[in-house]
Every structure is written in structure tokens, then in C-alpha cells.
Amino acid sequence: xxxxxxxxxxxxxxxxxxxxxxxxxxxxxxxxxxxxxxxxxxxxxxxxxxxxxxxxxxxxxxxxxxxxxxxxxxxx
Numbered sequence: 001x002x003x004x005x006x007x008x009x010x011x012x013x014x015x016x017x018x019x020x021x022x023x024x025x026x027x028x029x030x031x032x033x034x035x036x037x038x039x040x041x042x043x044x045x046x047x048x049x050x051x052x053x054x055x056x057x058x059x060x061x062x063x064x065x066x067x068x069x070x071x072x073x074x075x076x
Contacts, residue, residue, distance in 0.1 A: 002022055002023065002026065004019045004022075012062070012065070012066035012068075013043070013066045013067060013068060014042075014043030014044070014066075014067070014068050014069065015043060016043075016066075017039050017040075017043040017044070017045060017068050018039075018040070018041050018042060018043035020039065021035075021036050021039040021040055021041045021043075022041050024036045024039075025041070035075065037049040037074075037075055038050060038059075040071075043068065043069070044068070044069045044070070044071045045059065045060075045063050045068055045069070045070050045071070046070075046071050046072075046073055046074070046075075047060065047070050047071065047072055048072055048073070048074050049074075
């Protein structure tokens with residue numbers, strides 16, 4: 001079971017991305033994926049995994065407004 005500080009979920013920012021990544025990883029592991037590719041548990045958005053996505057541009061704009069760090073890293 002995972003728990004989060006409610007304040008981290010109430011505001012846009014790295015803490016929300018980190019919590020979302022952790023929750024999503026728990027869900028996708030049931031389908032054989034080890035982790036989320038689009039974001040990290042440190043609250044960073046991986047831009048390479050959003051570039052071809054329908055919502056990629058909106059996610060990057062949101063990240064800039066929410067002061068979320070972006071990374072070009074990929075998962076090996």
C-alpha cells in the first residue's frame with residue numbers, strides 16, 4: 001500500500017507527478033510493465049515518451065506552468 005501527503009496531491013507540481021508515477025506504476029505492473037515511461041517517481045516528465053502522443057504538447061505546457069522538470073532521458 002502506498003500513501004501520500006494530501007498537500008502533494010492538491011497542487012500542480014513535481015510532487016503530484018511523483019505520486020501519479022508511483023500510483024500508475026502499481027497499476028501497470030499487473031500488465032507486465034516495470035514502470036511508467038512518461039514520468040518518474042522523482043516528479044520528472046520524460047519528454048521523449050510524450051512527443052508522439054496526442055496530449056504531448058499540452059503536457060509540456062502544463063509542466064512549464066507547474067514548474068515540473070523535463071528530461072530527454074529514456075528507460076533502458
